[in-house]
Amino acid sequence: MTDIRRYSADNRPVFITAVCYQRKPVLANASEKELLLTVMREVKAEMPFRLLAYVILDDHFHWLIKPEPDVAFSSIVQSVKLRFTHRYKRAQNLIQPVTLWQKRFWDHLIRDQDDLHQHLDYIHYNPVKHGRVSDPADYPWSSFLAHQANGSYPNGWGTTQPPASIGTLNFE
Template sequence: MRDYRRLYIPGGMYFFTLVSYRRKPIFADSIRVDQLRRSFREVKAKRPFDLLAAVVLPDHLHCLWRLPEGDVDFSTRWQMVKADFSRHVPEKTRKNGAKTVWQPRFYDHCIRDENDFHKHLDYIHYNPVKHGLVSIPGEWPHSSFARFIALGWYSSGWGDVAPPDEHE
């Protein structure tokens, strides 16, 4: 078994990747994306955090979170999001009672500085293009890209070429 080590920084900012079980396209349906949004709201109401940016693709999602000052527990929040979403998704149940909705683990990366933040923000917003789902980020409906255009962080044509320093 692998030894997974996570870096827990109080009030930290993190980039996450979560993948569906066996990469099934559980988010290909907008209804499921809406359910994921509801699950985020439910968890945020109980265990606050800032969802800074996100993209939901058919079989995985990426997002940036900031935890409250003094709080390090993103793992419990993800368990709650995954559990809440899974309760509303009619998927097969394994012998141990777990639903086959999510891969059991997730990837996390603690954001180190402003440059690291912008690199991961670009990665999130360019991801639908990288996977061949759209030709420019603004065409993908399940992304925070439009909000960042409205904030003046991106132009509407950003992403017609790959951004530098993709991390994967």
């Protein structure tokens, strides 16, 4: 077992990346993406957190969440991954054990407003980065449109070149 330390979020947002086991496209279909969103909402009701941003791709997802002070973000991720796996197995009529997720996940505690905006941009540009769409507004499995509606992103953002704010970030 590796010696991974998880720090308390201390009322700060947390950027999270969870990847499917062996990069298999477990989340490729709309039904699996919807299932993940449903599970996220259910866990959110039990372990309160603010979902600041998200994107779901075929083999991974990124979140930016702000857990309530008494809720550990690692427990949130564990609950979502376990519940999704159980529901996925039921939906697929699978009886045998199945591994859908890599054992660990990537986390980053947001340090300041610049760091927050950098990670928001990374999340919302991700579908373009992975060649799913040429305009982030065309990708339905992201919080981009909600952020654009509240004025955070202008029309055409991320369509001509990667945003300078994400630089060389790579959280895949």
